[in-house]
Amino acid sequence: MSTANWKKIGRLESIPVRGSRRLCSSHFGRPIAVFRTSDDRVFALVDECPHKKGPLSEGIVAGDTVACPLHGMVIGLSDGVAVAPDEGAVETLPVSVVDGEIYLHLPEPGVSG
Amino acid sequence: MTMEKKSPLIRLVVVGNGMAAMRTVEELLQSDGSALYSITVFGAEPHPNYNRIMLSCVLAGDKSFDETIINTREWYTQNGITLIAGDPVVAIDREAKTVTSQSGRVVAYDKLLLATGSRPLAPSIPGLGLPGVCAFRDIADVEKMLAAARTKSRAVVIGGGLLGLEAAWGLKQRGMSVALVHLMPTLMERQLDVPAGQMLQKALDRRGISFFTSGQTERITGTDAVEGVQLGDGRFIPADLVVLAIGIRPNIDLAKAAGLQIGRGITVFDDMRTSDPAIFAVGECVEHRGQVFGLVAPLWDQAKVCASQLAGDASAVFASKALATSLKITGIDVFSAGALAAADPDDDEITLRDDARGIYKKVILRDGKLVGAVLYGDVTDGQWYLQLMRDKQDVSAWRERLVFGRAFAEAGADKPSGPDYAAMPDDTQICGCNGISKGTICKAIRQKNLTTLAEVRSHTKASASCGQCSSQVEGLLAYVTGAVKVAKKTICACTDSSHDEVRAAITERKLKTMDAVRSELGWKTPEGCQKCRPALNYYLLCAWPGEYGDDARSRFVNERVHANIQKNGTYSVIPRMWGGVTTAAELRAIADVADKYAIPTVKVTGGQRIDLLGVKKDDLPAVWRDLNSAGMVSGHAYAKGLRTVKTCVGSEWCRFGTQDSTGLGIKLEKLCWGSWTPHKVKLAVSGCPRNCAEATIKDVGIVCVEGGYDILIGGNGGIEVRVTDKLTRVASEEEVLEITGAFLQMYREQAHYLERTAPWVARVGLEAIRARVIDDHKERRALFDRFLFSQKFAQVDPWAERVAGSEAHEFAPLEEV
Ligand code: SRM
Ligand SMILES: Cc1cc2nc3c(=O)[nH]c(=O)nc-3n(C[C@H](O)[C@H](O)[C@H](O)COP(=O)(O)OP(=O)(O)OC[C@H]3O[C@@H](n4cnc5c(N)ncnc54)[C@H](O)[C@@H]3O)c2cc1C
Ligand code: SF4
Ligand code: FES
Numbered sequence: 001m002s003t004a005n006w007k008k009i010g011r012l013e014s015i016p017v018r019g020s021r022r023l024c025s026s027h028f029g030r031p032i033a034v035f036r037t038s039d040d041r042v043f044a045l046v047d048e049c050p051h052k053k054g055p056l057s058e059g060i061v062a063g064d065t066v067a068c069p070l071h072g073m074v075i076g077l078s079d080g081v082a083v084a085p086d087e088g089a090v091e092t093l094p095v096s097v098v099d100g101e102i103y104l105h106l107p108e109p110g111v112s113g
Numbered sequence: 114m115t116m117e118k119k120s121p122l123i124r125l126v127v128v129g130n131g132m133a134a135m136r137t138v139e140e141l142l143q144s145d146g147s148a149l150y151s152i153t154v155f156g157a158e159p160h161p162n163y164n165r166i167m168l169s170c171v172l173a174g175d176k177s178f179d180e181t182i183i184n185t186r187e188w189y190t191q192n193g194i195t196l197i198a199g200d201p202v203v204a205i206d207r208e209a210k211t212v213t214s215q216s217g218r219v220v221a222y223d224k225l226l227l228a229t230g231s232r233p234l235a236p237s238i239p240g241l242g243l244p245g246v247c248a249f250r251d252i253a254d255v256e257k258m259l260a261a262a263r264t265k266s267r268a269v270v271i272g273g274g275l276l277g278l279e280a281a282w283g284l285k286q287r288g289m290s291v292a293l294v295h296l297m298p299t300l301m302e303r304q305l306d307v308p309a310g311q312m313l314q315k316a317l318d319r320r321g322i323s324f325f326t327s328g329q330t331e332r333i334t335g336t337d338a339v340e341g342v343q344l345g346d347g348r349f350i351p352a353d354l355v356v357l358a359i360g361i362r363p364n365i366d367l368a369k370a371a372g373l374q375i376g377r378g379i380t381v382f383d384d385m386r387t388s389d390p391a392i393f394a395v396g397e398c399v400e401h402r403g404q405v406f407g408l409v410a411p412l413w414d415q416a417k418v419c420a421s422q423l424a425g426d427a428s429a430v431f432a433s434k435a436l437a438t439s440l441k442i443t444g445i446d447v448f449s450a451g452a453l454a455a456a457d458p459d460d461d462e463i464t465l466r467d468d469a470r471g472i473y474k475k476v477i478l479r480d481g482k483l484v485g486a487v488l489y490g491d492v493t494d495g496q497w498y499l500q501l502m503r504d505k506q507d508v509s510a511w512r513e514r515l516v517f518g519r520a521f522a523e524a525g526a527d528k529p530s531g532p533d534y535a536a537m538p539d540d541t542q543i544c545g546c547n548g549i550s551k552g553t554i555c556k557a558i559r560q561k562n563l564t565t566l567a568e569v570r571s572h573t574k575a576s577a578s579c580g581q582c583s584s585q586v587e588g589l590l591a592y593v594t595g596a597v598k599v600a601k602k603t604i605c606a607c608t609d610s611s612h613d614e615v616r617a618a619i620t621e622r623k624l625k626t627m628d629a630v631r632s633e634l635g636w637k638t639p640e641g642c643q644k645c646r647p648a649l650n651y652y653l654l655c656a657w658p659g660e661y662g663d664d665a666r667s668r669f670v671n672e673r674v675h676a677n678i679q680k681n682g683t684y685s686v687i688p689r690m691w692g693g694v695t696t697a698a699e700l701r702a703i704a705d706v707a708d709k710y711a712i713p714t715v716k717v718t719g720g721q722r723i724d725l726l727g728v729k730k731d732d733l734p735a736v737w738r739d740l741n742s743a744g745m746v747s748g749h750a751y752a753k754g755l756r757t758v759k760t761c762v763g764s765e766w767c768r769f770g771t772q773d774s775t776g777l778g779i780k781l782e783k784l785c786w787g788s789w790t791p792h793k794v795k796l797a798v799s800g801c802p803r804n805c806a807e808a809t810i811k812d813v814g815i816v817c818v819e820g821g822y823d824i825l826i827g828g829n830g831g832i833e834v835r836v837t838d839k840l841t842r843v844a845s846e847e848e849v850l851e852i853t854g855a856f857l858q859m860y861r862e863q864a865h866y867l868e869r870t871a872p873w874v875a876r877v878g879l880e881a882i883r884a885r886v887i888d889d890h891k892e893r894r895a896l897f898d899r900f901l902f903s904q905k906f907a908q909v910d911p912w913a914e915r916v917a918g919s920e921a922h923e924f925a926p927l928e929e930v
Contacts, residue, residue: 010927018640018666022926034927038640055682058670060643067643069670069678074643 050088130156133396146424172283240333452485827874
């Protein structure tokens, strides 16, 4: 993992508690949702529900899950996997918070996963 | 004979790897006879054995393919069965006792079992061979349909029988627009009589399937792919997918070529042998005493008999029984068995019809015995009727009560309703698909200590096919294990409290924050879930107006960002248009906004106002700012709150108008806008009983009459239409306003979150509402005052707040990287 790919994306406070912000990355090519839980953990997921690409960044966050706003599928924030009985998974991206700054690890352009 | 020496076992070759074949093999494996056999199964399809019935559920998205597999490949191996899948048998040599497969395999048999099923009927019409035309019989067909549903939009199903309807419903569920062509004037005419067929059509029509009954398909048009269906009477239906489901015919080609006796199907005798005693046949490919088959229940009986014969029990014989049909479309209950109508003047037809509840029941009696039953809407007694028909029981003593169902007929009106499992004879059939009786189920539950429906299903197969008898199987489970059947309805899995208990605790124990509610009532999760948080947020907001601070994070996206999210993640914006009245200036402003922000769709809504669809989220504040400056505010088209007040022109213009319905509508909208309610609320005011504003299906509807106003409540035009109840008639507009406010406040304080007025009124009863809102003036005033008080905090235009900068983070992405 090269440190060059860690991008600073903003301060923790810029994301509401139990909320999310979208991130446009022309570099990554797909929208990314950055979540903050009630205990200030931060997760980044591709902002496309595995069901019909609903914007997960607009869902209700509870614990470490988010409910997709379109048809209510619940997705685990840590692994991107849909909570049973639903099936499907969305890609997650590594994030870390250092001194209140959020860093996102972006893969090389064109590389996914 | 030399061959037999090589192997001490009897070689059984099975042609067809479908439902009847494998049930026969399963039955054989369970008997002592199985030790005698070595078994080879040929299947034309490249899959292990699956439950064909469930293809409808796979199409509708209720099940995955994997869930339909009955026997996995490992199962075949474990039981020493050679499965040759994807290689059909093409010839039988009865002299040499061998079969030959398409790929050239030659396999010798001592006993042969034919179970080749049936083929879809294909009408002789042009265009059948076009890409985009398919049948509905196997996995390959379903895959074709699913592929079409992913990329195409219009489907036409030809055939309004069970298969056609399930295909149409599945495709509808998959998002296609679906038309169904049926040759006859009513649907499922072989299983349902005319009234039941019409009720079914109405119900499916409401769910968005368009019907072309009495429609003769002339040809399927298209050059490279299907383009549409041309009907004989000149109607043309455009289509990207055409599904043929007009019937089936037994698949007899192989038997015919082998010189076996055939009629419509392969002729079998009572012992399931064909005209060649070494060859058996079961399933849809057979004809027994002139009858052919299209449902699984009789096939299970055939399988049992055939297996017994193979195991050496020469006494086993097949006799066909009365059959029942049901339809696997969620929420639509249909049952039919035996005769559909009186066949001669001595027959009696007894009918019960309740259009309001969507229930229809008909029983047909001959010589004091039940010979037919058609049920629509409530099918709980179906299996009981079927049993009465099979037992040929004399029911004349119950004649006048029979149609009301078992509980009523057997016990009179005072016994509890629902099946009496204790009194039910052990041989009563519970699962029609699999032919499982009460006795078998109870025995399995006791012997194997089963505790869940899923366990009963896997041990007995009861309710494993179409699933309609699930509730009865659960009932039996409860009866045997003594378990309490109805669990308390809690808000969600986070709590053991019900909606009512939570609401009561909030006001009585003065709980003012979500955390207080959760800790006081012992929530199991620290911060609740997606289900309970929005409910708690509403309950607190309603109980403590002005005190409780709304939690945006517990709101569905629409209510958080004050616009409606669309399927592609853009938003729609609907400004309020008071009472449906607008002005040239407002229209101009809307037009300017549409131009300026390149808004792709401008649509008049069903709620008498204008919707701007496809607005990018980041543009929302600017769009609102422009609308605000033309004097327009949020229409709350997204809110669990007041949506619209529809009006008609009324006395100001209309020659029939008795009162100023438009003016009153505007006053009501000004009174109620901004309020948060358990679910959305819609009002309407019509100027006379012609009711052009459709007031009789609104949460509150006002119908003006000469000298007064009728106040109607609890209507709903949604999924289940409910016509309003009349609350009262008053003489003045002031009374209309006060009663409406008081009624809404009572609804706000009492209903469960996400319960609209229609189910709430039905639950608490009109009288309970009348007592507080009409009869008790002090109480009405108190409710109205609480309504006005909470409106003080609610009537703030959320758009203006956000234009002024609140929640700015919502409308801008994080920094670009
Ligand atoms: C825009 C509109 C359709 C239109 O183009 O005309 C519409 C659009 C939607 N309706 Fe509706 N309904 C619209 C009038 C109606 C009407 C007609 C009416 O109000 O007179 C009804 C039947 C009357 C009734 O509610 O009793 C109606 C019954 C529903 C229902 C079924 C409610 C029920 O109780 O069964 C839903 C589903 C729900 O709310 O759960 C629904 C849900 C929806 C949703 C919110 C679906 C969703 O969750 O995304 C749609 C939002 C689209 C959007 O983003 O704008 N819509 N909807 C209408 C907006 C009216 C307005 O000006 O605010
Ligand atoms: C979508 C759908 C929904 C249904 N719903 C219901 C329902 O709700 N209730 C109900 O009772 N019934 C229902 N049915 C009917 C039920 O599925 C059939 O009655 C049952 O499957 C018939 O069993 P079978 O073994 O005779 O034929 P099949 O299950 O069709 O099995 C025959 C098999 O033999 C294979 N075969 C044919 N020729 C050869 C050959 N020469 N060599 C090798 N293999 C060959 C075929 O490919 C097929 O796999 C439904 C059917 C469909 C298609
Ligand atoms: S607008 Fe209403 S009726 Fe139309 S598709 Fe959406 S929910 Fe269904
Ligand atoms: S798009 Fe997320 S649940 Fe449908």
